[in-house]
Amino acid sequence: MKPLITALVACSLLSAPITAPVHASGVPDLGDSAQQVLSRKAEQALGDSIMAEIRMDSAVIDDVEARDYLNRLGNRLASVSNDRHQRFEFFVVNDATLNAFALPGGYIGVHTGLIATTQSESELAxxxxxxxxxxxxxxxxxxxEKDQNMGMASLALLAIGILAASKGGPVPEAVIATSQALQIQGKINxxxxxxxxxxxxGMQYLAAAGFDPHAMPAFFGRMEKAARVYGEGAPVYLRTHPLESTRLAESANRADQYPYKQVAESIEFHLVRERLRALNGSESTQISYFENALKERRFNLEAASQYGLAVALLRNGQAVRAQQALDQARKQLKHPMLESLAAEILIKQGKLDAAGKVYETALSNTPNHVGLNYGLIRCRLLQKRAVDAEHLASAQIEARSSNGPFYALLSEAYAQQGNEAAARQAQAEFYYRQGQLKEAIVQLQLALQVKGLDFYRQAGVEARLKEWQAEQELIKAKS
Ligand SMILES: [Zn+2]
Incomplete structure (x- = not known):
C-alpha cells in the first residue's frame, strides 16, 4: 500500500522520487477538463469531510498564533498563484516526522517535525x-478524473487511510478492502x-511572493542529509521514498534562473518555530533543549530561543522562571508575541487584572494581532466579564475571515450569560469552521429546542440549518 501515499492526498515533498523527464518549457498546459469531473463545491465537501476526520482523532494544533502565522504565510504565497478563487487553510500537525501534504479543498497540513527542520522562512515557504x-x-x-466511479465516501476513507499510511501506521482494513484503492496504485507514474x-x-510562487527560490533546493538537500544520517532509523517517508539527486539538481537549476535578491528574514518565523517546539514533546526535554541551545549559543535568533524557553517553562508550571527567560528576550526584541506571553504568565499566576492591562497596552500598538485579541477575550472570560468578552469576540469575528477560534470564545461568553441558544449557535459556527458539519448541525438542532427562543434567532438558526443540511446531502449524493 505504501506507494499510495503519493497518489491522492499526501503528495509529500519527500515521498516522490522523480523519474519522469523534466518539462523543458516549464509547466504543461492543463486545460480545465478536470473541473468538469469534480466540481469545486464537491471537492470542497470532500476536503471538509476528510478534515473533520483528521481533527477528530488527531494532533491538529489549534494554537492561534501558530495557526495565524502559517495562514498568513500560506495565503501570501497563494495570492500570487494562477488560481485566485481557491480557498486555502493551512494547519499544523503535532508529529515529529518530516512531512507536509495537500488535501482536497485546499487544506494543507505541515508536521511540527518539518517546521523544526526549516532554517528560514523561505524554506518553510x-x-x-x-x-x-x-x-x-x-x-x-x-x-x-481517472476514477469517476469512486464515490465520495470511499474517497474520504481512502484519503484517511493514505494519511495513516503516511505516518507509518497501519492502513485501516476498510481501506484495503476498497477495491478502487488498489487500482490507484497503477497510476503512480x-x-x-x-x-x-x-x-x-511552487518555485514560481515562491519567487513571486518575494522569497528566496534557492530555499527549495536547500531544504531538499537538508532532507537528503537527514535520510543519510538516520539510515535505517529514518522516518518511514525517508526510507521508502528517498529523495533522488535528480530532483535536487533540477530544483537547484530552476533556482539559478532567478536573479539574486536580498530577502528580509521574518522574526515571526523564528518565534513561531520555537513556540511550536516548546509546546510539543516532553516539557523537560524541551526546557533542556533551549537551555543547551542558549548556553552553546546554537540559535538563529537568541531572543526566539529565550522566548521558546519561556513558553516551555510556563507549560511546565514554572511561571517565575518563565518570566525571567521572557525578560531576557524582551531586552533584545519588541514583538506582540512576547507581550502576549507576558500576559499569559500573569494569568497562570492568577493576576488577571494585570494580564488584562498588558493585553490592552500591547493592543494599542498592534490592534490586529490575533494572539493578543484572543488572549484578552480569554482573560475577560476568566474575570467573568462576559459582556465585554462577547463584544470583543463579536468584533473579531466581524473583522476576520478566519474566525473559528473566536466563535468558541463567543460561545463561552454567551454561556456565562445563561444564553444557551446563542451559545449553541456560536458553537455550531465554530464546528462548521473546523469542518465538523455533523457536530455543527447537532448544535443548531439543540439550539432550536431551547425554551423561549426568540423569533429572530429561531429564523436565523433555521436558515443556517437548511444550508448545512443541503451541504450534507451533497456529500451523501456523491457517496
Ligand atoms: Zn508533492
Whole structure:
C-alpha cells in the first residue's frame, strides 16, 4: 500500500522520487477538463469531510498564533498563484516526522517535525508553495478524473487511510478492502509528473511572493542529509521514498534562473518555530533543549530561543522562571508575541487584572494581532466579564475571515450569560469552521429546542440549518 501515499492526498515533498523527464518549457498546459469531473463545491465537501476526520482523532494544533502565522504565510504565497478563487487553510500537525501534504479543498497540513527542520522562512515557504501548487494545478481533480466511479465516501476513507499510511501506521482494513484503492496504485507514474510540476510551479510562487527560490533546493538537500544520517532509523517517508539527486539538481537549476535578491528574514518565523517546539514533546526535554541551545549559543535568533524557553517553562508550571527567560528576550526584541506571553504568565499566576492591562497596552500598538485579541477575550472570560468578552469576540469575528477560534470564545461568553441558544449557535459556527458539519448541525438542532427562543434567532438558526443540511446531502449524493 505504501506507494499510495503519493497518489491522492499526501503528495509529500519527500515521498516522490522523480523519474519522469523534466518539462523543458516549464509547466504543461492543463486545460480545465478536470473541473468538469469534480466540481469545486464537491471537492470542497470532500476536503471538509476528510478534515473533520483528521481533527477528530488527531494532533491538529489549534494554537492561534501558530495557526495565524502559517495562514498568513500560506495565503501570501497563494495570492500570487494562477488560481485566485481557491480557498486555502493551512494547519499544523503535532508529529515529529518530516512531512507536509495537500488535501482536497485546499487544506494543507505541515508536521511540527518539518517546521523544526526549516532554517528560514523561505524554506518553510518553499514547502508550502509545493503543496499549494498541487492544489492550484488541480492535481487531485485530475487524478479523480481517472476514477469517476469512486464515490465520495470511499474517497474520504481512502484519503484517511493514505494519511495513516503516511505516518507509518497501519492502513485501516476498510481501506484495503476498497477495491478502487488498489487500482490507484497503477497510476503512480502519473503522480510523479505531478511532483515535478509542483516543484516547478511552487518555485514560481515562491519567487513571486518575494522569497528566496534557492530555499527549495536547500531544504531538499537538508532532507537528503537527514535520510543519510538516520539510515535505517529514518522516518518511514525517508526510507521508502528517498529523495533522488535528480530532483535536487533540477530544483537547484530552476533556482539559478532567478536573479539574486536580498530577502528580509521574518522574526515571526523564528518565534513561531520555537513556540511550536516548546509546546510539543516532553516539557523537560524541551526546557533542556533551549537551555543547551542558549548556553552553546546554537540559535538563529537568541531572543526566539529565550522566548521558546519561556513558553516551555510556563507549560511546565514554572511561571517565575518563565518570566525571567521572557525578560531576557524582551531586552533584545519588541514583538506582540512576547507581550502576549507576558500576559499569559500573569494569568497562570492568577493576576488577571494585570494580564488584562498588558493585553490592552500591547493592543494599542498592534490592534490586529490575533494572539493578543484572543488572549484578552480569554482573560475577560476568566474575570467573568462576559459582556465585554462577547463584544470583543463579536468584533473579531466581524473583522476576520478566519474566525473559528473566536466563535468558541463567543460561545463561552454567551454561556456565562445563561444564553444557551446563542451559545449553541456560536458553537455550531465554530464546528462548521473546523469542518465538523455533523457536530455543527447537532448544535443548531439543540439550539432550536431551547425554551423561549426568540423569533429572530429561531429564523436565523433555521436558515443556517437548511444550508448545512443541503451541504450534507451533497456529500451523501456523491457517496
Ligand atoms: Zn508533492
Amino acid at each position: 518553499a514547502v508550502l508553495s509545493h503543496e499549494i501548487a498541487h492544489v492550484t494545478q488541480r492535481h487531485i481533480s485530475r487524478f479523480l 502519473f503522480t510523479r509528473t505531478h511532483e515535478t510540476e509542483a516543484d516547478s510551479v
